[in-house]
Amino acid sequence: MTDAALHIHPTGHDHAACVGEALEIAETLCVERGARLTPLRRRVLELVWSSHRPVGAYDILGRLDESARKPAPPTVYRALDFLIEHGLVHRIESMNAYLGCNHPEQSHTGQFLICRECGNVTEMDDDDVRQTLRRKAAERGFDARSQTVELVGLCANCKAG
Amino acid sequence: MTDAALHIHPTGHDHAACVGEALEIAETLCVERGARLTPLRRRVLELVWSSHRPVGAYDILGRLDESARKPAPPTVYRALDFLIEHGLVHRIESMNAYLGCNHPEQSHTGQFLICRECGNVTEMDDDDVRQTLRRKAAERGFDARSQTVELVGLCANCKAG
DNA sequence: TATGGCCTGATACAGTGTATCATACTACAT
DNA sequence: ATGTAGTATGATACACTGTATCAGGCCATA
Ligand SMILES: [Zn+2]
Ligand SMILES: [Zn+2]
Ligand SMILES: [Zn+2]
Ligand SMILES: [Zn+2]
Numbered sequence: 262m263t264d265a266a267l268h269i270h271p272t273g274h275d276h277a278a279c280v281g282e283a284l285e286i287a288e289t290l291c292v293e294r295g296a297r298l299t300p301l302r303r304r305v306l307e308l309v310w311s312s313h314r315p316v317g318a319y320d321i322l323g324r325l326d327e328s329a330r331k332p333a334p335p336t337v338y339r340a341l342d343f344l345i346e347h348g349l350v351h352r353i354e355s356m357n358a359y360l361g362c363n364h365p366e367q368s369h370t371g372q373f374l375i376c377r378e379c380g381n382v383t384e385m386d387d388d389d390v391r392q393t394l395r396r397k398a399a400e401r402g403f404d405a406r407s408q409t410v411e412l413v414g415l416c417a418n419c420k421a422g
Numbered sequence: 423m424t425d426a427a428l429h430i431h432p433t434g435h436d437h438a439a440c441v442g443e444a445l446e447i448a449e450t451l452c453v454e455r456g457a458r459l460t461p462l463r464r465r466v467l468e469l470v471w472s473s474h475r476p477v478g479a480y481d482i483l484g485r486l487d488e489s490a491r492k493p494a495p496p497t498v499y500r501a502l503d504f505l506i507e508h509g510l511v512h513r514i515e516s517m518n519a520y521l522g523c524n525h526p527e528q529s530h531t532g533q534f535l536i537c538r539e540c541g542n543v544t545e546m547d548d549d550d551v552r553q554t555l556r557r558k559a560a561e562r563g564f565d566a567r568s569q570t571v572e573l574v575g576l577c578a579n580c581k582a583g
Numbered sequence: 584t585a586t587g588g589c590c591t592g593a594t595a596c597a598g599t600g601t602a603t604c605a606t607a608c609t610a611c612a613t
Numbered sequence: 614a615t616g617t618a619g620t621a622t623g624a625t626a627c628a629c630t631g632t633a634t635c636a637g638g639c640c641a642t643a
Contacts, residue, residue, distance in 0.1 A: 354570070374562065374564040377567070383562070385558060385562065390554060390555065390558055393551060394551065394571070394573060397548050397550065398546070401535065401544070401578075403575055403577055403578065404581055405574070406575040406576070407575070408572075409516050409571070409574075410571050411515070412555060412564070412568070413567055413569075414568070415564070415567070417563030417564065420565055
């Protein structure tokens with residue numbers, strides 16, 4: 262499902278830089294927090310960042326496979342759990358897949374724009390949206406603690422093309 | 423189910439009335455649209471409405487089982503697809519489960535308030551929220567066609583104790 | 584060295600969803 | 614009534630996603 266479109270990225274950008282920056286931020290963050298970004302976790306994070314499309318746990322598993330040893334599913338899920346806990350990765354609920362976060366400094370649950378054409382996902386993380394949802398829920402007596410917001414549609418590039 | 427009833431705790435309300443009303447609306451709607459609410463689809467809808475908690479496809483499958491024959495998974499998924507297409511049922515993405523809609527007259531994707539304590543889910547269907555999300559996405563060049571909004575927290579009753 | 588906590592390996596299984604082919608039913612036209 | 618096309622369901626097998634559990638390994642500290 263993924264491989265064909267894995268190479269499609271937002272226009273004119275150096276994706277190696279995205280990955281490099283993400284890994285660097287992750288290193289820094291984990292040092293600050295005394296968390297251990299082990300080689301396995303780092304490798305999984307790298308694979309999640311292989312594109313701007315959400316990646317399935319079993320895709321990651323398959324690609325870890327290429328590197329000599331053959332890990333089992335729990336290995337990947339544990340690494341993902343760690344990365345999610347530290348805000349380095351988001352889970353896209355409507356796709357059962359995982360996406361790297363580009364501003365993990367403060368833990369958050371973002372809002373996601375999923376292009377149905379190219380499959381790329383961008384994160385909004387808009388505080389107005391968050392507050393609006395909190396308020397609207399509160400008006401109904403509901404105390405919202407976490408939010409899942411995922412919009413499917415057409416990204417700017419796919420609209421143009 | 424009336425608007426007022428939406429905001430009371432599902433224990434201590436006449437749930438049979440919820441189910442009855444939902445089925446009646448479904449019948450009417452399907453007649454209007456020339457869609458066929460077959461016995462199987464009607465039964466699945468009834469099972470989805472067995473509570474105000476989202477129901478898994480395999481839960482439904484298990485309860486259909488009680489009634490003599492033993493359907494296979496595709497049977498349930500096809501029925502759910504039909505019901506979702508006609509707005510009679512929503513899928514709760516973050517739970518891989520399904521919830522009856524109490525105002526299916528106009529097709530829509532609602533916003534859901536999921537109580538982590540009692541598991542009940544209520545639907546907001548707030549147009550401000552919908553418009554805010556559309557606008558915020560549009561500001562980023564994204565044309566949103568469908569929205570998934572699911573908030574987890576505490577409902578009014580579970581807050582009270 | 585010993586101990587305890589955390590990370591990973593490994594097996595098995597549970598839960599969710601789909602592809603595919605076959606059969607049965609319905610509606611409609613002949 | 615008969616045939617035909619379209620829809621609905623039955624049935625098998627499989628793919629995808631996630632977890633429970635136990636065992637072994639690594640590392641820091643006492
Ligand atoms: Zn990139
Ligand atoms: Zn796109
Ligand atoms: Zn009810
Ligand atoms: Zn509650």
